């Protein structure tokens with residue numbers, strides 16, 4: 001389960017960062033995942049809920065946003081989203097990326113990253 005190991009890394013990095021802010025309670029963790037990570041948001045949410053059980057951020061919820069990928073073409077200077085044909089096997093294979101303008105092989109500039117975008121924290125006393 002790929003999502004579990006990704007989430008495990010994110011959660012431990014998060015807890016490390018929050019270590020010195022004990023009086024804050026994390027309410028929501030927002031993360032962004034690139035579409036080329038092929039991570040399932042529901043699997044990420046499940047892994048998150050399991051991983052935070054006995055931690056300082058227990059009870060927090062996770063919001064996953066998928067970021068569209070972006071390519072840059074060295075031949076015709078196209079910068080923008082990837083366009084690929086709707087093939088039934090798409091989710092099983094890594095798609096072949098080509099420039100929608102000229103068809104040559106572009107560079108993937110975003111779409112493979114998993115990042116923590118922001119945290120919603122509440123002060124413990126507010127409860």
Ligand SMILES: [Zn+2]
Nearest residue numbers: 073076099102
């Ligand atoms: Zn091109």
